[in-house]
Amino acid sequence: MQIRDLHKKDFPPLLLQINDPPKSMRIIGELPQTKKYLCVVGSRKYSDYGKAVCEKLIEGLRGYSITIVSGLALGMDGIAHRAALKTGLPTIAVPGSGLGPKALYPVTNRNIAEEIIESGGALISEFADDFRPRLESFPQRNRIMAGMSHATLIVEAELKSGTLITSKYATEYNRDVFTVPHSIFSKTSEGPHMLLRLGATPITQSSDIVTALGLRPRDELLQMRDYSGCSTDERELISLLSEPLSRDEIIRRLGKPVYATQTIIATMEIKGLIEEVMGEIHLV
Numbered sequence: 001m002q003i004r005d006l007h008k009k010d011f012p013p014l015l016l017q018i019n020d021p022p023k024s025m026r027i028i029g030e031l032p033q034t035k036k037y038l039c040v041v042g043s044r045k046y047s048d049y050g051k052a053v054c055e056k057l058i059e060g061l062r063g064y065s066i067t068i069v070s071g072l073a074l075g076m077d078g079i080a081h082r083a084a085l086k087t088g089l090p091t092i093a094v095p096g097s098g099l100g101p102k103a104l105y106p107v108t109n110r111n112i113a114e115e116i117i118e119s120g121g122a123l124i125s126e127f128a129d130d131f132r133p134r135l136e137s138f139p140q141r142n143r144i145m146a147g148m149s150h151a152t153l154i155v156e157a158e159l160k161s162g163t164l165i166t167s168k169y170a171t172e173y174n175r176d177v178f179t180v181p182h183s184i185f186s187k188t189s190e191g192p193h194m195l196l197r198l199g200a201t202p203i204t205q206s207s208d209i210v211t212a213l214g215l216r217p218r219d220e221l222l223q224m225r226d227y228s229g230c231s232t233d234e235r236e237l238i239s240l241l242s243e244p245l246s247r248d249e250i251i252r253r254l255g256k257p258v259y260a261t262q263t264i265i266a267t268m269e270i271k272g273l274i275e276e277v278m279g280e281i282h283l284v
Contacts, residue, residue: 002028003026003027003028003099003100003129004026004027004028005024005025005026005027006024006025006026006027006031006124008024010031011025011148012031012037012148014037014147014148014149014150014173014175015144015147015148017147017173018143018147018173020143021147022126022144023126024126025124025125025126026098026099026124026125026126026127026128026129027099027122027123027124028099028113028117028122028123028124029116029117029120029121029122029123030120030121030122031092031122031124032067032090032091032092032120032121032122034065034066034067034090035065035066035215036064036065036066036067036150036151036213036214036215037066037067037069037092037148037149037150038061038066038067038068038069038149038150038151038152038153038209038213039069039070039145039146039148039149039151039152039153039166039170040054040058040068040069040070040076040077040080040152040153040155041070041071041076041077041080041142041145041152041153041154041155041157041163041166042054042075042076042077042079042080042154042155042156042157042163042188043075043076043155043156043157043158043161043163043188043191044073044074044075044076045075045158045188046075046076046079046155046156046188047156047186047188049182049183049186050076050155050156050180050182050188051076051079053155053180054076054079054080054083054155055079055083055086056206057153057180057203057205057206057209058080058083058084058087058089058206059083059086059087059206060205060206060207060209061087061089061206061209061210062087062088062089062243062244062280063088063243063244063277063280063282064089064210064215065215066089066213066215067089067090067091067092067121068080068081068083068084068089068090068091068092069091069092069094069145069148069149070091070092070093070094070145071093071094071095071096071138071141071142071145072093072094072095072105072106072109072112072113072123073095073096073106073109073138074106074108074109076155076156076163077093077109078109078112080155081093081109081112081115081116082112084121085112085115085116085119088244088277088279088280090119090120090121091116091119091121092116092121092122092123092124092148093112093113093116093121093122093123093124094123094124094125094141094144094145094148095113095123095125095133095141096133096137096138096140096141097125097127097131097132097133097137098125098127098128098129098130098131098132099123099124099125099127099129100129100130100131102130103129103130103131103132104123105132105133124144125141126140126141126144127141138162139162139165142162142165142166142169143169145166146166146167146169146170146173146175147169147173147175149170149175150175150176150213151170151175151176151177151178151209151212151213152166152167152170152175152176152177152178153178153179153180153203153209154166154167154177154178154179154180154191154192154195154200155179155180155192156180156182156186156188156189156191156192157188157190157191157192158187158188158190158191159190159191159194161191163191164191164194164195167179167191167195167200176201176212176213177195177200177201178200178201178202178203178208178209178212179191179192179195179196179200179201179202179203180192180202180203180204181193181196181202181204227273230273233256233260233264234264234267234268234273236254237250237254237264237265237268237274238273238283240253240254241274241281241282241283243282244277244280244281244282245280245281245282246279246280246281247262247265247276247279247281250265250281265281272284
């Protein structure tokens with residue numbers, strides 16, 4: 001994995017708007033060019049509920065132009081990265097360390113870092129390549145995650161946690177803060193419930209995130225688009241794409257000869273009705 005300078009002109013645009021942007025940054029991989037960046041963070045001591053919620057919410061974002069940003073840390077960060085990878089969403093990790101192979105932290109999540117790069121995502125850091133994390137380096141990187149993202153989603157957090165530092169930065173930078181309600185008997189619900197009292201947007205399903213980010217829900221897109229000029233074969237494919245599908249899955253479900261299905265897909269791509277992103281075809 002080659003580490004290189006990320007020039008200031010190539011910083012995520014929102015990061016340049018904060019009052020204390022990094023003076024320089026290093027990167028491995030490529031920054032995804034999606035419409036929205038969503039920071040997803042939560043407790044390192046996550047519950048089964050929190051894990052399931054994080055995975056389900058990210059899974060429901062499949063096919064949307066959203067990049068998942070997190071900190072590569074143990075706990076909810078790793079869950080968020082893995083859920084993005086599984087769903088086919090690009091993801092960016094902002095570790096609290098340098099990007100050098102001996103410094104990258106935590107060691108146990110280096111396999112996730114490799115998968116992020118292989119899937120077309122990126123690792124970025126303002127620290128020197130050989131910088132090993134210190135206690136103060138984590139809040140420092142949290143401002144980068146909040147600053148580069150259009151919104152921050154808090155899944156679980158205790159009242160005194162680094163997770164809430166990220167939400168504090170998001171508020172200071174005039175970014176949206178989303179959070180998930182939880183049991184009143186759980187310590188990791190204290191942070192989200194405090195954020196809700198302070199005006200954070202409650203999230204109970206993926207469509208809440210889509211709407212809050214200002215994106216158009218997929219079912220609304222289907223209703224708005226005029227498909228009257230499409231052939232019967234094209235409309236059949238459109239009906240399948242209520243969720244993004246791989247080319248092989250489309251061929252299997254349509255049950256037509258491979259060459260015929262490939263022709264339908266190619267024609268619809270030319271018409272601008274569908275596009276293929278990271279191995280999955282979805283409606284435009």
